[in-house]
Amino acid sequence: MGLIKTKLELFDLQEKVDRVLNDPKQAFTLTSCGASESRTGRLDAKVLALQLKLDQLKRATLQCHAEVNQIREKARKIKTDTATAAKSTAALRKSFTNEKNMRIQHERESIITFEKTYMDLFQQTLPLQSACCESLLDLFLLKKKRRKTHDYDVVLAFNTIPEFLKLGHYPVAVINAGIERLSYFIVLLASYLGVHLPYTIYLPTKSFAYVRIGPLLKELYLGHSVKTTMRTTPREFHNYCGSLAMVALNVAFVAARIGVVNLGFESITRPNFLVAQLYLKLESYIKHGKQVQVHAVSLATDTELIKDHFISSIDVDLNGHSAEWNIVEAPEDLHQAQS
Known part of the structure; x- marks a missing residue:
């Protein structure tokens, strides 16, 4: 402009x-002057x-x-x-797209190769897997021992597996030995089947004399009776019930993987009976000469809910009332979902 x-x-x-x-x-015309x-x-x-x-x-x-x-x-x-x-x-952009497509194709081929190699190795290990499971059953014999009442206890490898909901009726030595034996059985069976447990169990070593579980390495060990622990160190009892909940979920997960069905809340919270069903299912595979079938499953679980159920049930069983804990009922919607 x-x-x-x-x-x-x-x-x-x-x-x-x-x-x-x-x-x-x-x-x-441009000025005002005259002609001069x-x-x-x-x-x-x-x-x-x-x-x-x-x-x-x-x-x-x-x-x-x-x-x-x-x-x-x-x-x-x-x-x-x-x-x-x-x-x-x-x-x-064209170079990046080509590179990305090449990488994706390479990764797909690598995955296919890996899956094929894995399946080949898996097929080769199936006979060994069955042999290991059979040896495990021979090592961990399953029996039942009748109580004074009409109920009975599950005995695994000569150790009584206490019922978690009535833990106060068992001596401390029986509880510690039974939980440790159950942990050994589940860890060995999971390793033979190639199953990754929801909560890692650490077996005793020279450095740690007791079984530990979970990311916080909580000890599965009681130094005093259940009743004494509840009264004197309620926090310790609370943590111990949380560890028991992890053990119960590990047992339920392995049971679901080998085809034990009807895993409702009640079954999950009674791992002594559930491990007996697991044992019998495994024994059935071996007796009939079948390979152990490992299923892909998703188990709906809530560790806190199971822990609170153990706390309230043990408190009511020992004291006859719920002075400290509210009763945690089994939810209807907590069940096993298989895919």
């Missing part, structure tokens, strides 16, 4: 100057001033043209750089 305005002023001045130069008589020498001198001065202004405007016009050319040159350079960048971006 400045350039256009300057050009209009230049054009107007140029027209006036041309008129004066071509016809001096026109100068009288003094007026002619002022006219010449006026013309000179107009000529100087015209020269200034011409220089300004040339500078504007130069600046416009610079701007146009920069615009052309920006357009060229943009086009080059667009081409480079398109080339990079």
Whole structure:
């Protein structure tokens, strides 16, 4: 716009100057002076001033043209750089897409190869797996021992597996030995079947004399009777019931993997009877000469709910009332989902 305005002023001045130069008589129309020498001198001065202004405007016009050319040159350079960048971006995108597709294809082929190798190895290990399970059953004999009531206890490898809901009726030594024996059995069986337990069990070592479980490495060991522990160190009892809940879920998970069905909340919270069903299911496979079938399952579980159920049930069983804990009922919607 400045350039256009300057050009209009230049054009107007140029027209006036041309008129004066071509016809001096026109100068009288541009001034208020009459025809005399003094007026002619002022006219010449006026013309000179107009000529100087015209020269200034011409220089300004040339500078504007130069600046416009610079701007146009920069615009052309920006357009060229943009086009080059667009081409480079398109080339990079194409290269990235090709690389990604190649990597995806390579990974798919690697997965297929790995799965084939795994299945081949798995098929080769099936006879060994069955032999290990059979040796495990021979080592961990299953029996039942009748109580004074009509109920009975499950005995695994000559150790009584206490019923978790009535834990207060068992001596401390029986509880510790039974939980440890159950842990050994589940860990060995899971390793033979290639099953990853929901809660890792750490068996005794030279550094740690007791079984530990879970990410916090909680000890599965009682130093005093259940009743004494409940009264003197309730927090310890609370944590111990949490560890028992992890053990119960591990037993239920392995049982579900080898095809034991009807794993409701009641079955999960009674791992002594559930491990007996698991044992008999495994024995049935071996007796009939079948490979142990490991199923893909999803077990709906809630560790806190099971822990609270153990706490309230043991408290009611020992004290006959729920002075400290509210009774946790078995939920109807907590059950096994198999896929």
